[in-house]
Amino acid sequence: MEKTLLEVKNLKTSFFTEVGEVKAVGGVSFELKEGRVLGIVGESGSGKSVTMMSLMGLLDRNGKVVDGDILFDDKNLLKIGEKEMEKIRGNHIGMIFQDPMTSLNPVLTVGDQLTEPLIKHKNMKRSEAFAEAVKMLSLVGIPSPEKRMKQYPHEFSGGMRQRVMIAMALTCKPKLLIADEPTTALDVTIQAQILELMKDLKEKLNTSIILITHDLGVVAGICDDVNVMYGGLVVEQGPNDKIFYNPRHPYTWGLLESIPDTSSDNKERLKPIPGTPPDLLKPPVGCPFMARCKYAMKVCKEHRPPLFEVEPGHKAACWLNHSQAPKVDAPVGRGGVKVNE
Incomplete structure (x- = not known):
């Protein structure tokens, strides 16, 4: 039986600003x-991203x-305290940030940045850390990893910098890798x-x-499980094939309808989701997607839907999944992308 490595329970994260409390994450569990x-x-x-920054203990000062x-x-x-968190961050949990050019230090060589976590977390000598970092770059x-160790981030292309970020996140062989829009x-x-x-790898x-992305094509190709988030909440979660098929x-229907169908010769216009996301300074009482949903009912405005289990391991937070709700067929069954089978 597979062991649960990470469990997030009812996570709520807010940012306290001059204009009020922004409820960025409103009760996420997975x-x-x-x-x-x-x-x-x-x-x-x-x-x-706020969910993952909460996990890593890397929120801005006004975040809590x-x-x-x-x-x-x-x-x-x-x-746990910050000192203990520092032993976990970069050692047992690695993270690839969105933009490698702003995440890599421009005044330090790639070698210095790759060897630092090995020296700190694994107590390696500098020569041992250098050899291990060369292995990771390879x-x-x-190419030519030993030569590249002595170079600075600006001497790498965008793709190579991203590879360096992945190598850095994996140098200590973490149990969990978080990739934010990699x-x-x-x-x-x-x-x-x-x-x-x-x-x-x-x-x-x-x-x-954990792969954070807005690209469902990427998700279809690599992920085993999917969480669909909207308005600071998980609105649907389940195995990859269940989410796509x-x-x-x-909201998931809208995301899938906005993907080009590469399997068909029919040239149809993409269907954008109308409207804008909710204001998290004043999150709606009911379903956060109600204002943009053509299937919205009175109950959607007054009560937030729970995550209904629609089939084993597959849940969706929509009142349409209630036993007394009107039956609505999904307008999509597959988003025109290849699912990881």
């Missing part, structure tokens, strides 16, 4: 098994986790190479991965 890849998808502002638990390897990360497909700034060819690399190191939330 779990991740060892050796699996979890995709977290949704529009900008849905709470994806106001409720919930984050259990990693049977340890509650919200109950593993992520960077392919956003890359062209399609490099995107495919980076995703293939992540799949390969998962197999070799048995690393569990049997989506049960109108």
